[in-house]
Amino acid sequence: MTETSTAPKRRGRLVRFGAALIVLFSLAGYFAARHMPGGGAGPSGPGCEVVASGGRGEPARYEFTPEQAVNAATITAVGTARELPERAVTIALATALQESALRNIRYGDRDSLGLFQQRPSQGWGRPAEIMDPAYAAGQFYDHLVKVQDYADLPLTVAAQEVQRSAYPDAYAKHEPDAELLAAALTGRSAATLTCSGPSASDAPARPDAVRAALARDFDTEVLGKAAAEVPAGRGAGARQADARQADARGTGGAPGRVSTAGSRESAASASPSPAAARTVTVPVAEPGARQRGWQFAHWAVANASDLGIERVTYGGRSWTADRGDWRKAGDDGSRGTHGSPGSDARVSIVTSR
Known part of the structure; x- marks a missing residue:
């Protein structure tokens, strides 16, 4: 048999071998994701x-x-x-x-x-x-x-x-x-979940994105009546697309916004202070409020990299993205709403911009 007649066969074997390797690597990735515990962070990642x-x-x-x-x-x-x-x-x-x-x-x-x-x-x-x-x-x-x-x-x-x-x-x-x-x-x-490291460079970092994610993960009543403006039935998988749209509009496109006291204000109202404009407050005045408050606080920390959250304050404790741990509120100048450090009645979430 001539050399030219065997070349197509060799090429066919190489193609089949390459295809088999692709399948093998895909299966390896699947089983790694399925069976590998934890995962931790990369050497320099969050x-x-x-x-x-x-x-x-x-x-x-x-x-x-x-x-x-x-x-x-x-x-x-x-x-x-x-x-x-x-x-x-x-x-x-x-x-x-x-x-x-x-x-x-x-x-x-x-x-x-x-x-x-x-x-x-x-x-x-x-x-x-x-x-x-x-x-x-x-x-x-x-x-x-x-x-x-x-x-x-x-x-x-x-x-x-x-x-x-x-x-x-x-x-x-x-x-x-x-x-x-x-x-x-x-x-x-309480105060057992921490995250550290830089936020994602494309994180929305706007209060509107935080409100939308809270409403989708929990329910539309978590932030009061204003949260009902977020479309119901859409889950966390849609948060980044919606948040980037809100970031491009600058206001999230909502008719109003939730103030640091949790009430609805019109866009024409007086501009709040820079810190207040970056703050989302979640009220937790309900039975089992302290545990519920820590759930919201831990949720915010878990979402910090995704949503550009730089500080969470609750129950006399404060977490900041640059430190990555929970400390006594006020030690770094952070204070809860209405000037009370770490109020049990509300969780304060501050975005980076």
């Missing part, structure tokens, strides 16, 4: 962690990226907005840790997508819906609450009743981390 004292011995600790923190906070917010118990949040977080490592991935087994690897072909929703973290979390909870006595079941059993995974025992190994995250992100464990 990072988040939850640290809670366990009494004797070393404190419990979980390190993850801002992207993972945002997704975990959204999953938690959707659950608490439905008044589900912390156990439901723990189950949801453990499931997302197993399925995607809390990353909103666009690939998976067959047509699986998103945080929970939900499949459009199995009735979980359209691909664009499943890629919305708030929608995906809502779908998970919709199925979880149909499981009889789910809160009393072993976590892996409850998760498997929803997911029908080929690895039914895999969820159990994430239970300790999920419990730690749930305690912080529901606010039960």
Whole structure:
């Protein structure tokens, strides 16, 4: 056989080999995302962690990226907005840790997508819906609450009743981390979630973006009547597009804005001080207010890199992006609204511009 006749065959083998490598690397990425715990931050990038004292011995600790923190906070917010118990949040977080490592991935087994690897072909929703973290979390909870006595079941059993995974025992190994995250992100464990490092360069960094994200992750009443102007039913997956539009308009396009006292004012009202103009205040005057307040405070810290948040103050404590930890409010000149440092009645969120 001549050399020219064998050349096409060699090229064909090289093409097939290259295609096989691409498939192999794609599968490796999928399994890394599915099975790799935490993830932490890059050498110079921002990072988040939850640290809670366990009494004797070393404190419990979980390190993850801002992207993972945002997704975990959204999953938690959707659950608490439905008044589900912390156990439901723990189950949801453990499931997302197993399925995607809390990353909103666009690939998976067959047509699986998103945080929970939900499949459009199995009735979980359209691909664009499943890629919305708030929608995906809502779908998970919709199925979880149909499981009889789910809160009393072993976590892996409850998760498997929803997911029908080929690895039914895999969820159990994430239970300790999920419990730690749930305690912080529901606010039960105060001042335990911190994030540090620079904000994203394209972060919206406007109060309107923070209000929109709060309303979508929790509900339209979280900021009072003015928050109802945010379109309902749209989840956290749409926040960046909406926030950039608001940033381009300068006002977010809303007819009014929420003042630092939580009331609605017209755009024609007197201009507030520069600090007040960058502040979003979340009222927490309700039963269980202190825990609810810490949930909002931790949510804001988790979203700091995504939304350009530079300071969060609540319950006598203050977190700033440049320090990355919680300290006594007022030590750095930060004060709560109406001049009271770290009021328990409201969470103060200040954007960088």
